[in-house]
Amino acid sequence: MKVWRAFKSLGWGQHKKGWRQHGWRYPFLFWAVARLFNKPWYLLRYPDVAAAKGSAFAHCLLYGLDEGRELSPRISISGYGYRYGGNKWWGPAQAVIHYWWWGRWRGLSPMPCFPGSGAQAALNGQPCLAVFAHTVNPRLYGAERSLLDALRTLETLGVATVVVVPNVSNPGYVATLQRVSRAVYAIPYGWWREGEADDATTLAAIEALLEATGANAVYVNTLTLQAPSVAARQLGLPVLTHVRELPAHDPGLCQALNSSVEGVVAHAVAHSDLLIVNSQCTAEAFQHRGVPVAVVPNMIDMPVWQTVPALQFDGQRPLRIGLLGSLIPKKGLVDFAALADALARKGVAVECCLYGASTPDLEALLHQRLKMGKEGYLIHKGYAEDPQDALANLDIVVNLSHFQESFGRTVLEAMAAGRPVVAYDWGALPELVTHGKTGFLAPKGDVQRVAQWVETLAREPQLLIAMGHAGRQRANALFSAKAHQVAMAQALSYLFPVATVEAEPQSDVSVSNK
Incomplete structure (x- = not known):
């Protein structure tokens, strides 16, 4: 009866879509999903489906599986497909069919x-x-x-x-x-x-x-x-x-x-x-x-980051500035565009590079800027699988987040790569960036002050290189693997004894901020 009710809940148009999507496998997939699907769990797990107020079963069958959504707390479809797909990672539809019609009878674990x-x-x-x-x-x-x-x-x-x-x-x-x-x-x-x-x-x-x-x-x-x-x-x-x-x-x-x-x-x-x-x-x-x-x-794994070429800038080419991460408003996307415009008005030769996967926010921003003829030029470099590749192509990294960063990993990576950082002075970023030594800090939202600091670095290549070098020293002194081990050992000692690790002697790198 459960399968029949599920079948009736889908109109013929949706069944036609299922046939086009999965061909002859569709009836087997339909039956398997109908028997495994947990509607209350699915709606709680995926609030966007609940908000749409459509058929949760139809969503799972026709869209959810392809989107990588699980259909029940009793089986990890993605895990099952990876575990039992041999040398080939099964897609979700194939994994569901295999488990229901064969795997469960052979005792294969649904949560491998x-x-x-x-x-x-x-x-x-x-x-x-x-x-x-x-x-x-x-x-x-x-x-x-x-x-x-x-x-x-x-x-x-x-x-x-x-x-x-x-x-x-x-x-x-x-x-x-x-x-x-x-x-x-x-x-x-x-x-x-x-x-x-x-x-x-x-x-x-x-x-x-x-x-x-x-x-x-x-x-x-x-x-x-x-x-x-x-x-x-x-x-x-x-x-x-x-x-x-x-x-x-x-x-x-x-x-x-x-x-x-x-x-x-x-x-x-x-x-x-x-x-x-x-x-x-x-x-x-x-x-x-x-x-x-x-x-x-x-x-930071400093031996890895020390392979990034040292910063070289003589003022004879445009300065390359980068924003790395999720390209959405709360990460400072709009502020970065405003920075590009401010630098263009100052006559500073720069390339403003965005590293990250394309987002609707980014596409809308680029379209709007093209339509309005904004001065600054933004270059979307796409997602960098290895952040070292992105940082090797940059001279300065900026962090203009509108929410408080609890740490700022891209900032630390920029320091390890020997690139100075210009960031907003809030959240945990002042714990990383030493104002005036490894970069500059500006009041939150003050794009003009950020532009001022970038202009300073563009006009003074020696300062730019010196700040990058100081940032790499600071990252090595305070955020090495050994420092991480010491801090983690101290933390775990609250719960159970662990191996003790001796901290490395501090270098003369300053740990104070402005």
């Missing part, structure tokens, strides 16, 4: 495990953390790169890890996770939203995993997750939340979690036994609430 080869994988007796990734996307962003850094540091400290991901939409990233862990598990879970209960199936799956792996504690990457913390508490395990957000200045985050600023902060505190934060600025937002807060700044 991918064995790891990390340094602690074959050892016994050391503490073990179950590490929960907050998301997996086709492209890696700051939080994902920082998670990889944390896993490498945990290996060095003698801590074993099992990593849990909500999907396997990026097989290359999952393969990297396997190399720094005992194993990677795929369990469909989403972000918490205030007022919504955790799915019982998801909690049961996480509890079973924690017991099977013998985890001593749970590590949650960012404060957007809840189910791992709830499952851990039910088993009496401590929870470590690695906070990488400043909710007070990120309304988009609060909206995504359906909560207020205070609600987001209080939730993180209530669901954690230890908060690791990535900057002193972030620490101030979570301190004095009854839970230990440890600062573990992001790290």
